[in-house]
Amino acid sequence: MKRNENKEGIKGMANPTRYGIERFAYWLMRITGLGLLAYLIGHVYETSNIVNGKTAWENMLSMTQTTEGHIFLTLVIGMCVFHTANGIRVMLGHGGYGVGKPARPDYPYTPASQNKMHKLCIYASIGLAALAMMYGVSVLLGE
Amino acid sequence: MRESTIMKIHYGTALAAVVLVAVHVLFRITMMNYEDSLAYESVIANYKYVPYAIMLELILVLLSVHGFNGLRVILLELKQGRSYEKAVTYGCIAGMVGLVAFGSRTILMASMGMT
Numbered sequence: 001m002k003r004n005e006n007k008e009g010i011k012g013m014a015n016p017t018r019y020g021i022e023r024f025a026y027w028l029m030r031i032t033g034l035g036l037l038a039y040l041i042g043h044v045y046e047t048s049n050i051v052n053g054k055t056a057w058e059n060m061l062s063m064t065q066t067t068e069g070h071i072f073l074t075l076v077i078g079m080c081v082f083h084t085a086n087g088i089r090v091m092l093g094h095g096g097y098g099v100g101k102p103a104r105p106d107y108p109y110t111p112a113s114q115n116k117m118h119k120l121c122i123y124a125s126i127g128l129a130a131l132a133m134m135y136g137v138s139v140l141l142g143e
Numbered sequence: 144m145r146e147s148t149i150m151k152i153h154y155g156t157a158l159a160a161v162v163l164v165a166v167h168v169l170f171r172i173t174m175m176n177y178e179d180s181l182a183y184e185s186v187i188a189n190y191k192y193v194p195y196a197i198m199l200e201l202i203l204v205l206l207s208v209h210g211f212n213g214l215r216v217i218l219l220e221l222k223q224g225r226s227y228e229k230a231v232t233y234g235c236i237a238g239m240v241g242l243v244a245f246g247s248r249t250i251l252m253a254s255m256g257m258t
Contacts, residue, residue: 037210
């Protein structure tokens with residue numbers, strides 16, 4: 001077998017299916033992380049316009065404070081809340097919290113770490129992100 | 144640096160950033176309405192308030208370290224190899240330093256009134 005035969009690369013990483021909600025959370029964590037890094041870079045560039053004076057700042061605001069801009073910001077809010085909530089779950093898991101006690105592996109070899117509590121936390125993270133997006137819509141587009 | 148130490152830094156920067164970003168967002172929506180908080184005079188006043196400017200700088204550093212280390216982790220999951228890993232690590236450090244330098248320039252210039 002060639003060294004690269006069993007490697008799917010980006011295609012494999014971009015596929016959120018096959019391994020349940022944990023795999024979907026892994027995928028969403030990476031997508032939201034990349035999205036938030038892109039937003040951070042854009043936000044730092046966007047706010048740098050303040051040093052060019054009032055006109056430059058207002059020109060920039062006229063480009064970003066639009067309905068499309070607010071929809072994008074709502075997505076950023078959702079990404080941020082999911083990434084935070086799921087990140088706390090991952091941190092606790094890495095610290096050994098909520099992953100079950102070590103035991104003899106018996107059939108059907110269900111991993112103790114992929115338990116109901118972690119699944120519930122993933123669904124809760126998605127729910128929290130949805131709620132935050134609804135609040136974001138009410139603040140940004142409500143007037 | 145050991146990977147376990149890097150992950151501790153990754154988690155530490157995440158927790159600190161969550162708190163500071165929450166304060167940053169609350170500043171935008173509780174002090175006045177969202178639209179008014181983006182007015183030029185209001186934003187300049189924020190930058191000239193030294194504790195707030197320091198908080199912005201901290202957010203910038205924390206998120207840059209966390210964000211670029213996250214990108215490094217994703218890229219290292221995709222492919223491994225000595226030269227590739229070195230290129231990714233140094234590339235991410237360069238990106239992080241560049242973003243912190245560019246953001247710090249804005250914070251410094253705006254807080255010192257060089258607009």
